Amino acid sequence: MPAESFELPFEGKLSSDNRWVIMADLIPWTEFESEYSAGFSAEIGAPAKSFRMALGALIIKEKLGISDRETVEQIKENPYLQYFIGMSSYSNKTPFDASMLVHFRERISAELVNNVNQEMVKKMLELASSIDTEKKTEDARELANAALSTEKAAEQGNTLRNRGKLILDATCVPSDISYPTDLNLLNQARKQTERIIDLLYEQIKGILEKKPRTYREIARKDYLEVAKKRRVSQKERRKAIKKQLQYIKRNLSYIDQLIVAGASLKSLTNRQYKMLLVVAEVYRQQLWLYENKKQSIDDRIVSLSQPHIRPIVRGKAGKAVEFGAKLSASYFDGYAFLDHIRWDNFNESGDLKTQIESFKNYTGYYPESVHVDKIYRKRENRSWCKERGIRISGVPLGRPPKNVSKEKKKQALQDERIRNCIEGKFGQAKRRFSLSRVMAKLPHTTLTVIAITFLVMNLSTHLSRFFCAFLCLFWKNRHFLAIDITKHYDFASYRQQKLIFNLA
Template identity: 80%
Template sequence: MYRKEESTPIAVEKFELPFEGKLSEDNRWVMMANLIPWKEFESEYSSLFSPEMGAPAKSFRMALGALIIKEKLGISDRETVEQIKENPYLQYFIGMSSYSNETTFDASMLVHFRERISAELVNKVNQQMVKKMLETTSSQEAEKKTEESGKEGNKPKNRGKLILDATCAPSDISYPTDLELLNQARKQTEKIIDSLYEQIKGQLEKKPRTYREIARRDYLEVAKKRRVSQKERTKAIRKQLQYIKRNFSHIEQLILLGATLENLANRQYKMLLVVTELYRQQLWLYENKKQSIDDRIVSLSQPHIRPIVRGKAGKAVEFGAKLSASCFDGYAFLDHISWDNFNESGDLKTQVESFKNYTGYYPESVHVDKIYRTRENRAWCKERGIRISGSPLGRPQKTISKEKKKQALEDERIRNSIEGKFGQAKRRFSLNRVMAKLSHTSETVIAITFLVMNLSTHLSWLFSAFLCLFLKTTSFFRSNIIRAYDFTIYTQEKLMFVPCLNN
């Protein structure tokens, strides 16, 4: 059951504290709470619940706010609950009206929050939030001019720079090997045999023999070696395949004698399906002497993960979700996410059209790497008056003018910003190791990373603008006029909505 909150958002000065004082309006959590459009998406979140049946659910602000806190601070689910319990600013951020020294919800509730809030909903919140951040006097005047030119029948001019790129978000799994996966699969079949045998224990004198000790010894004999030849590895894989095949025959025998798969736990039944598919794949690879197969399983606990061949130095293959992102005006957006490998050049048209729907005009230029610069994409951008970065097709020119060289360096400098966004998401936030175990919850975690990253970017720019205005009123700033002027220009480029005062 979901109880919709009809009251207006709580003001900072009305937040009740058990001690004297009040919350500061310039606190980062208060500022972030004012930027996120909570009310606009509460109805979409409440549609997941029944209005009459069930216990009252937590509000959308509390659910999304807790996930944002976890990602922003880089802590675990349990630590998130403890931080909310101890910090009144965090309690205000998730929508509480007064400070409470009691636990608001259990740490296990964050799992349900990730299941209920989809990646699509987080992306909508992110887009609406960034649009709210960009609502400035200069941007509003530009939008009015665009609307007026559209009413007059004139085609609006292209504006802005759109940066596109793709990356991989590795999941929290150990590096997979065929022998290790088969050993884990064999252990799971042995557990399933034990569970099925308990159902018909009186009909059999002895439990089917699985040779688990011998199988483990055969596995360790090869796994513990520092250097293993191809012949030894192939022989060990063949043995594990034989053990699993014998266990499958025992499972069929137990089912014929009266044991049912319905009495297995849901996790065991799902594991049986995964092990069956893994056995089929590994048997085909062994018999055909191949190294790759479609939809290859690399983790029994997370069978949705696929190997993503990236060709990067040090990491030729990554195991996780591949995502395609866009960046403009310093903000990053998640456009496409998939657990299967895909060619990111096919997303260029969709991303450019999404930019037009979001801003009302096409970008002036699109900055991408070589894989995006196909003939089809070049022709499509040329029809819409969009300049695509990079050298033209054909033989490289022997002599290049200074203007073209300068333009190429400028394009590469601009494109580096999205690489910096990926670095920030992987070093500062959790994109380098996604700890969620389910496919849809992992997608939610990845989407929240982009939302929190945009919040952090906006707060850092506000601090830069404040520092600029502060230094311009001091004697130290005026004595260092050259460096101050450079800093002011940098701030004006990044913060169009915060005018810097002239000397």
């Protein structure tokens, strides 16, 4: 639906150069509507919201950096946002409840968002080819024809050479959890077992004469005695951990006794039953760490409410360990793509071949060069890239030569500058958007939030380029005036800048 046909309660029309109207035209809503609606039934339940409304609301939330409730209020007040989510006319009523955003994140998978992101970037590159500006680079002209697939190129008999620069890197996306310590984790696990004992005892209150004694007040006192100290010795910490392990062991045995006496776990909610399983696993892991005097264990749980989160050892300055999902991403021509994401730690160098092949399937040709950090530059990846005529950045393996030419030094410096682009994208995702701390709690909704952030970043990139192109065309029409003014005025002066823009 064009912006001009959007009905307003007052005279007037939506502006076609508004950012939300521009972004709405870029996203391929209709192409993925059938894939989104395939999971719904036409006979059971209330009519589902459209894909444009669901994804559009999530994009608005991420773009503006607001909460779910504020997102609904902004949509209610702004006709441009209502047009963006697919409404045909303005309404002063909320289109859906704030709780629906939770269901939107559950229904839209990260894979679907990535597919939308790829198709959207293709459309952006096609639009970029239609804008003829003097500052268009050679790489932008080549990547603008990315819609041609490898099969079409083969039918035409063209031999495509390597083109473009591909940048690869990995990062960790922290989740919203408190910094985990063994003692604090055991204290939380102990309190959960106490709640479950209370619930199970209520079922057989008349059968048992006395309620199992959990010593919860003494256990809390033992925990606070160590937790409140500014400095705790290793001996004191181990002693406190041992006490909490003993309390949890007693509580778990009480739960077994209550079940034998007639209590049923069916009375527990799904969340409470899952918590019981998590507590049992935490007890097993912490007991093994205590008895073996170790600091790490496979699949270590660091959060009771989010047991899927794992510690990711990154070795960064100030943050040796991060807690969240690890992802590897690719970057070319200003656009970023989410390629691989997992909750467990992995070696990102194993993704290089897959990412390069994905680039070839997307553009129709291999990149001219791949810019990566040291962990990617292993012998296997170097030989694989050499067979395909791809230059991998960085110094060659082996002993460094004594005399390095100026050209090689200049090339290495230029490669590192190019690789900084993806670091800037990670910084943008964590400082401007929500990847510095993901607030979603479920594993699949967290992945969806991360994927939407990459989509919104690409939208922001295109918007900035669109307005830059607009400014270039604006100054091109007034080129004669700009030349005359720059001959007589220095742009470093505020007064002269003001005079120039007033004359323009």
